[in-house]
Every structure is written in structure tokens, then in C-alpha cells.
Amino acid sequence: MISIRLRIILTVVILVLMVPAFAADPLIFTDPEQEARYQQLTLELRCLVCQNQNLADSDAPLAQDLRQEIFNMMQAGRTDDEIKQFLIDRYGDFVLYMPPVKSNTLALWLMPAVLLFGGALVVLTVVRKRKLSPGGQEEENS
């Protein structure tokens, strides 16, 4: 009895979860290679509305428009770089999840290395200090 009820509930839950999949815009690709390119490209491009989502994931109306636009450009034979440039011309480098290395993105690119290096330095210093001080207790050595 319970298992049947549970099954019905689960079925309903799964159907509800499937709704977003049905809601996605039906872009019909005839060329599987083009479809793969499209999938890859929409993963690399940012949705401007929900700025922490990519174009592939976003359900915002603008993301739908842009996906359609990308699809149309692919059908027209434009390359990935041309499509990216089209979006950069309108929305700036921000649409790219991997922005180009430029003077204004330098901090973004270098920060991880700087933080890693700085962190390693701090750890090294602390470890060395602890080793030097007897009893493992931190002491001031001025």
C-alpha cells in the first residue's frame, strides 16, 4: 500500500523535475558536430541576467534569445570566434567565462597564483618558526 503511494509520489516528483527539460527551446540540429559545438559554446558564455550561470543553464528570456541567436549564426556558418566576438561587441568581455588576458583582467588571472604563493609562504614561515622555538610553542624572537 505504502509502496504504491510512494511510487505515485515519486512519479509526480520526477515529472515535476522534468518540466525544465521540456521547457527548453527546441533547437533542432541536423549536424551532430554543430550541436556539440553549440553545447560547448553555450557552456563557455555567461548569461547576463543571472550572472553566475552560463547560457546553457539559464532560463532567462535573454538567455533563450541569445541561444537562438547563436543557433542562427551557426546555421549561417559563422565560426565560434565570430560568434564570441558578436557577443563581446555587445556585452563586453564579461560574457566570456574565460576572459582574455588584458591589462584590466590581469588581476583576475594573477590573483590565484599570488594567493597560492602567499599562502605557501605563510605556511612555510609558521612551520619554520614552530620548529625553531623549543617545545613547539610560539615565541617572539625579536
Place this chain on the structure above:
Amino acid sequence: MIGRIVPIVLFVLLGVLLAIGLKIADHKTEIPSPLIGKKIPEFSLPALGQDGVTITHEDLIGQPFLINVWASWCPTCRTEHPFVEQLAASGRLRVVGLNYRDEEEDALAWLEYFGNPYALNMADVSGRTAIDFGVYAAPESFLVDAEGYILFKQVGMLTPEIIEKEILPLIQPAGSGQP
């Protein structure tokens, strides 16, 4: 000695970061437009509510104007509307509307209800022209000079302060500032 100072310095630095974060919190999602300094994109759109009438970019160029991107489904556009109306009524700047991804019926009803400050209104039902303008959230406004170059873009609501301090000074010769 240094061991005591380091945590304090780090704490102060964190505090500075927090202060910066709080200061830009309201503008964090704003993206600087690459279109500033460029000519407005070419377009050809139907005039809202006027069957058979088409408006192109060339129709707009000739004197400075503000393109206000709005939609009846956009709550912030409603909040912004009185300020757009004030600006248009002052006669200091021509305001044209870009009705973005809207239903004609809803858009016309909205103008009927809240008032129509726009010299003219383009209907961008598909949102395709808005993509060329780099629009990603209504309301947005573009200040365009007499030659058709974009001088300024506002993402989000226009306020009297933005209009007075950022928009109008750009189209007025220096010296004839506002009171």
C-alpha cells in the same frame, strides 16, 4: 612585535575589502557597455501601436536623445516612469522608448495608465534589436548625441540625480550648468 601587528593589519585590510564590497554592492551586476563612444546600432522596428509605421536609427539621429528601454512587465520601469516623464516634460532632452519583449496590447495599456512621455516608441517584440544594444535588463537607458554616438548608458532605474548629474551635463555646453 611583528607577530602582534600582522593580525591587526590583516584585519584592517579585510575591513577595507568589506567597505569596498558594500560600496559597490548596488552596482555589482552592472556591466560596462562596450557600445559607449560607438554609433548606435542600425535597426528598423515597427512603431508601437501604429500599424505600418517603421522607425529606423536614421529617424532618431539629428539631435541628442535618450533611448529608454522599458516593458510593461518590468516593475522597475514603473518606479522609474515619473522621472522619465519629468525629464521629457522639461523639454531638455528628447526621450524615445524602446519597448522590449512586450505585448503591444499590454504596452499600450501601460502607457495609457501611467502616461506616455515618449516622443516615439519602437516595438522590439523579439528582443533582437535590444541584443544589438547590449540590453540585458530593463530598464536601461542610452544617451545618444546628435550624430548618433552613444555617450552614456544607465543599467537599471533612472533617478533625478543620475539625470541631473550624469546625463544632462553630457549634452550641455560647459558653463550652463543646472541650479
